[in-house]
Amino acid sequence: NAGVTQTPKFRVLKTGQSMTLLCAQDMNHEYMYWYRQDPGMGLRLIHYSVGEGTTAKGEVPDGYNVSRLKKQNFLLGLESAAPSQTSVYFCASSYGSHQYYGYTFGSGTRLTVV
Amino acid sequence: EDQVTQSPEALRLQEGESSSLNCSYTVSGLRGLFWYRQDPGKGPEFLFTLYSAGEEKEKERLKATLTKKESFLHITAPKPEDSATYLCAVQAGAGGTSYGKLTFGQGTILTVHP
Numbered sequence: 001n002a003g004v005t006q007t008p009k010f011r012v013l014k015t016g017q018s019m020t021l022l023c024a025q026d027m028n029h030e031y032m033y034w035y036r037q038d039p040g041m042g043l044r045l046i047h048y049s050v051g052e053g054t055t056a057k058g059e060v061p062d063g064y065n066v067s068r069l070k071k072q073n074f075l076l077g078l079e080s081a082a083p084s085q086t087s088v089y090f091c092a093s094s095y096g097s098h099q100y101y102g103y104t105f106g107s108g109t110r111l112t113v114v
Numbered sequence: 115e116d117q118v119t120q121s122p123e124a125l126r127l128q129e130g131e132s133s134s135l136n137c138s139y140t141v142s143g144l145r146g147l148f149w150y151r152q153d154p155g156k157g158p159e160f161l162f163t164l165y166s167a168g169e170e171k172e173k174e175r176l177k178a179t180l181t182k183k184e185s186f187l188h189i190t191a192p193k194p195e196d197s198a199t200y201l202c203a204v205q206a207g208a209g210g211t212s213y214g215k216l217t218f219g220q221g222t223i224l225t226v227h228p
Contacts, residue, residue, distance in 0.1 A: 004157075
């Protein structure tokens, strides 16, 4: 089925460890986004990309880096994980800036930093 | 700063008991207001986009409406399968500078009992 695939689905990290979350979409979408979801906080934008080779900071970018080397993939990296980064991470994609059809979201990555 | 506030935080209904969810927003230049449904352990699923005050959209038992300050999601004769978290989001910024970024509310958890 066409859509957005996130890997891994679950991960436990120790403080200071690094990891990369992968997001892949097969809908030829130009725009891709990384959000984190915390209880009572709603979804908050970390980074986004408006096309291959571009990235930009969102609302809460500190402690994260991203790359979009290929149009279909958007990677989120944590260089030195902290307990404050325990969250559920969602990747989303869209055709463009006009959200006629809304985002297509992945199923999420639940990350725990201990 | 764009803000989205949803109320109530949680709503418990009996099957067939109609009600409404509220989404209040403050935004500079509304480009669109969005409703998503999120089931436990899954990513949000797009429901509606509303663009201007007075606009209404319907899907099965759901109807979304928009005013200049808030949006309502009306649920008519709900069924247990309507139980989910409903998220509201806004896209701000006139002139094509929003890059599709959305600001989300914290969500309303709806539980429908048989």
